[in-house]
Amino acid sequence: MASIHSRATARLMLSPAVILLLVWMAAPLVMTLWYSLHDYQLLMPRGNPFLGLENYAYFLSDPGFLQSIGNTFMLVMGVLLITVVCGVGLALLLDQPMYGRGVVRVLVVAPFFVMPTVSALVWKNMFMNPVNGLFAWMAQMFGADAIDWLAQVPLLSLTLIVAWGWLPFATLILLTALQSLDTEQKEAAEMDGANAWARFLHITLPHLSRAITVVILIQTIFLLSLFAEIFVTTNGGPGTQSSNLAYLVYSHALLRFDVGSASAGGVIAVVAANILALLLMRLVGKSLEV
């Protein structure tokens, strides 16, 4: 945007998209805010009297609330950790010259094309099932007791399932970043006496920092509203052991039919997400400026 004139044109051209987005986002947000301040229970059609902040107090005092915040946090962090660490490893492997690299790359990307509900069901029934699952069979081969994954370690199981789905995304972005690394830089480091590990630490990893930031930011946005995988596997249970904030809102809205408190939960989730986003930007956003 060189001149004032071209900037004005740019704004004009952008406006339809921005206006559409505003309407699209503003309308539901305003409605959610309105519902959250009123008594609106689907099972008790008695008008919608104004309640003030009572819905908020009710949602915040839900016994599962604190746990759902913790679960949301654990899920996001767990998946980020696995996808970034394994993504870097896989990207490094896929960057090596090897026979059939093209086919392997396509295979690695494949999980991304599987719908979350489908992948979660496959994991639940074919891998983690304590009777028929692959993991149970493997445990029995070694004479160990089968683990009922989704009942005993529901949060860990969910983290694994979701991480599996997001790993290709992270790998792909990191791989493209890796391919843009100047080979002369690596060679210079080699001549400077850096061994493979030092080259990774001092050359490759800093080069990847930007891509890692992008992966973290994008995944966080999607992982905060994680729902499908929880819905088809654990239903947030046992108890509320694997409910995240999104699932808690769902349970208020469509299990207890309390639109008012669910809306309050939704607003709280939006605020929480923004706080987290701000924190993340502070923490990792700096590397985007380089």
Added chain:
Amino acid sequence: MTSIALKNVSKRYGAHEVIPGLDLEIEAGELVVFVGPSGCGKSTLLRLIAGLEDVSSGQLLIDGRDATRLPPAQRGLSMVFQSYALYPHMSVRDNIAFPLKMARRSKSVIERKVNDAARVLNLQEYLDRKPRELSGGQRQRVAIGRAIVREPVAFLFDEPLSNLDAALRVNMRMEIAGLHQQLGATMIYVTHDQVEAMTLADRIVVLNAGRVEQVGTPLELYRSPATLFVAGFIGSPRMNLLGGFEARQYGAATIGIRPEHVALSSSEGRWRGKVSLAEHLGSDTFVYVDVDGLGTITVRTTGDVDVRPGDSLWVTPEETCLHRFDEHGRAIRQGPPQRH
């Protein structure tokens, strides 16, 4: 002070033979320049010496010891890349300190050496900047700084000045020459630029299609090129090369005469021709004369001659300065060049 020797070194990429088997001795403390046309294998040769590529066959000796299979870091060589290859996320200080950190030197030693290098290269003010905040010449100096702190046994430069403008190139050329005198280290320098080659080199190695055409001091190459290729490659403007009848008169397949060894006259001479172009450089004038049956003859004369395109002139080669080449392009040395 280290000598480097290549014994029958060859390099193939698959079936494509880039260097067919090459012998070369580089003496301790020498500054050797590799020149040759694009794609002739200069970079490849340098990378073989550095250890960034494996030789296909042959032997590389550094100080008389076999280094053919040594990893790059253990050869004790430093390389300055054409793209500089600075580490973009590190400050200038960290860039220069990197080889020392990798060698696990103590903090105080690193500090002292980095400061020394910065002083030699005039980089003190820039130590805390990132490479992208530097100009091309400053980046170049950082790259050299990173190369010298390790106190390598020899330096390898791959077209280090090709990204710089003409004025800066002259400056950096003098700095590199100064550095060579100051450190007395062995240096191998790859370049496209004739002037760089002629001014910097103790000895020049002319490469052609992976083969050594000739090795010698700049003046040796200029005065007595061993092959037609060297004759045409060294010197600017190019040597005039003539074949056919004129060459046969001297018992050669091709004869060559440098532009400064051709005399111009308006009244008499060997060949008569028409001036097609006259380049007035101030100190010199390059006159291009079209001679019927011979082609264009380039003549270099003083700056004050007044010739214009279209003028009719006589040109005469100085017979004692003729170069003669046989049908294989090799120089004929026996006997003075004489017309039969």
